[in-house]
Amino acid sequence: MTTLGHMSSSSQRTSSSPRNRRPRRKLSKRQRQIYRRRRIVALIALIVVLALIAFCVYSLGRGMMAIDAAIRHDDQMALSRSAVPTPQQQSSVKDCTAADIDLSLQSESQSVAVGGSMKFTATIKYVLKGKSSCLIDGADDSRVLTITSGGDTVWRSDVCDVDSRKMLLAAGDTDTQTITWNTNRTGSSCADDSTLPKVEAGTYTAQLSMKDHPKIVSNKVTITVG
Template sequence: VSLVVFCVYSLGRGVVDGMSLLRPTPIARESVPAPKKTSGVNDCGASDVKLSLTAASQGVPVGGSLDFTASISYEGTSSCLLDLSDVVLTVSSGDQTIYSSDSCPADPNRQLLAKTSDMNRTSQKMTWGTSRTGDQCVEDQSKLPKVGRGTYTAQLSLKNAHKAVSDPVTIQVQ
């Protein structure tokens, strides 16, 4: 009798343990920590840089696209690191923001700016596809709604240095 009870008990435990292996195990996900700064060079702030924006043309057809050149000049006193993914192109109509280039996250692209002649300026091309960005990231900008005819203003800024802005550029969508 003891042998039968032991066998039944062992088989029962084996079945219960086997069933628990079939259930999915919850996985806890934690955010990835930011990389540690090891260079000792500070990030560029509003007083370290001057932003300027130029458009390839002053007009663009409805549904077209317009290229901009974003120029960043170094004006600080000690070297600093600038993350080019923090340079934001914003297009607005009156007080309403129509487009913002930071609606989707971008890969970091850190660049050292200093007083030396070859490190005191950088530029990058940015394109506006005459589209409206929304609250959510849409990787394929061709799927965003297009703006209508009108006058729009484009401006450059730094994400974490709100005083660093370029002069506005007026654009006509025709």
């Protein structure tokens, strides 16, 4: 009897076990659609992220290639510029010669005190008639005023470089400029005028000349410093 009772009890537990399990929850059709949409959205987002990463890597690679190409191009251009000489500017207008122009020089006075200043008027005049013309540089380092004492060159206007002053001269053209000499002595290199030593009392001669055309000279002007 005991055995039967035990078996009966065991049978009851076995038969009651399936009833104790929680039934599996079934998703409604709407819920399944929502989950499906979420999976699709997640998949699309993943694809977009991967596409963006691929695009960034591609763009970075193209950018590096472009920078490298630009650097090589600049290097080649620099080499080309250094290898090719600068072309000389050509013009159909000729340079002025001694037959085309006349230089004249005048001083504001014939004497000046030691340490004083003397102003000169430098004039370039085109002397030919007709329709011809010529080019000349009228800057102080091209149209040069030279002051001498015997065989000693005391002062020159071309010691310091200045900007070029190219002029096209034709019949009737005249260029007039004022040059000031502070009765001092220039050296072999450019220096501030206030640092130059003053000349001693004596007689000095001033004259204009064209640096690139030695035959073009002006009249001589004698002045006394004292």
